[in-house]
Amino acid sequence: MEIPDGEIVVLVGPSGCGKTTTMRMINRLIEPDSGKIYLNDDDVTSVNSDELRRRIGYVIQQIGLFPHMTIADNIATVPQLLGWDKKKTSDRIDELLNMVGMDPSDYRNRYPKELSGGQRQRIGVARAMAGDPSVMLMDEPFGAIDPITRSRLQNEFLRLQEEIKKTIVFVTHDIDEAIKMGDRIAILRSRSQIAQYDKPENILLAPADDFVADFVGTGAALKRLSLATLSDIEWAQWPTADINADQSEVDQALQGSDKEWVLLLDEGKRPQRWLHQQDVEAGAGALSERGTAATSVAGPDTTLSSALADMLTADFSTMIVVDDDGAYQGVAEIETITTATKAMRAEARGENGGSRAEVPESQAGDEEGPGGRLKKAGE
Known part of the structure; x- marks a missing residue:
């Protein structure tokens, strides 16, 4: 098993399979x-164990901050x-405190007692990076905090990893966390035997055997959507x-379009309201007060799974895509996400050249909402 520089490799498997034991052999907390x-190029058993551990950052679930020391002193431990x-x-x-927000x-x-659980976890990560190690070991670092804080810290750490590019071995028992965090995943069976070691998308689309398929569980296609973002698909205009x-002016915008909705933008090109053709023709009140508020808005780095969930919640099959300033860029449609899913599957199977999914030709738009209202079972 080889771990590439600058990647997060996640060890995941059932309880007792040896994930943490395997990781602790890297810094020789457990001797192989x-x-x-x-x-x-160094055999870890040939290096002084104390020197080795100072070269490797280590983050654990219990965090392990020294309660009698200030945050600054905790972070300074390895540099000293x-x-x-x-x-x-x-x-x-x-530098590290600013880095972790x-x-x-x-x-x-x-x-430490003056901090929340999420803040203590940030300090734990900062302390692990204090000596600027090239390798970090993270043993269920987000496992002891609530789901909302966990998701936020995961996102923050992934953004941080874009800057620091550390080589990270990450242990979790949660396959969804493994898919989200890992550049590669090693699924372990009993006694730390590697059942499959691959990129997340390949594990989801082509599990090596029944053990891997059972561990990944149902909904592999939906899990795959968590690996792609709105930037991976085409946006309709x-x-x-x-x-x-x-x-x-609104009538002119609608002319020549197969859409029945127009999106009203403010002076900064930020979406404000959806206006249906019937709203325009109603003739009552200012146009800016008619129609429906444009609330389904997301950035291009939003995952397709999150976008799809928002579409289902909002009952509309569209998502407005905006840039960092909130300016309109395009509209993601549910049909495009479906097409993208098929393209991802085909790409994984080597059936295409990896081209982006095209916007399907559809007559999206009706009086229910931009893109149409999503029908629920029984309707």
Whole structure:
């Protein structure tokens, strides 16, 4: 098993299969009985164990902050062991606190008991990175916090990993977390035997055997959508008009389009309201006060699974895509997500060249809502 530089590799499997034991052999908290583990070109058993551990960041579920030490002193533990001077250590503390979204002026002198569970977990990650290790070990780091905080910390860490590009071995028992966090996943069976080691999408689409298929569980297609984002599909262009446009300007926007809805934008091109053709013809009140508020809005990095969930919740089969400033970019349609899912499956099977899914030709749009109302069972 080889772990590429700069990737997150997740060890996942049933309880007792040896995930944590395998990980702890890397920094020799558990000594291997046989075989070889190399960190770059060094056999870990040939390196002094204390020196080895200072080269490897370590984050655990219980966090393990020293309760009698300030946050700054907790983070400074490894730099001090490495012999860093006070200025370099202090600068590193501030850098890491900023990196994990905690203002140094507010948090340096606090104690762990003064922080929430999520904040303590951030400090645990910061401490693990303090010595700037090339490798980090993370043993169920988000397992002891509530689901909402866990999801937020997962997202924050993935954004952080885009900057730091550490090589990370991550242990979890949750296949959904493994799919979200891992560049690669190693599914372990009893006694740490590797059942499958591959990229998440390949495991979802082509499980190696029944054990892997059972462990992944049902809904593999939906799990696959959590790996793709709105930027991976084409966006339709719907008619748009300024929020202060008059009826003739809105009519002109609708002319030549197969859509029955126009999207009203403010001066910053930010979506404000959906206006149906009937709203335009009603002739009562300002156009900016008619129609439906444009609330289904997302950025291009939103996962297809999240976009689909929002569409189902809103009852409309469209999602407005905006840039970082909230300006309109296009409209993602549920038919396009369906097409994208088929394209992903075909790509994984080598049946196409990996092209992006095209916007299907549809007559989306009716009086129920932009893109049409999604019908529920029994309707």
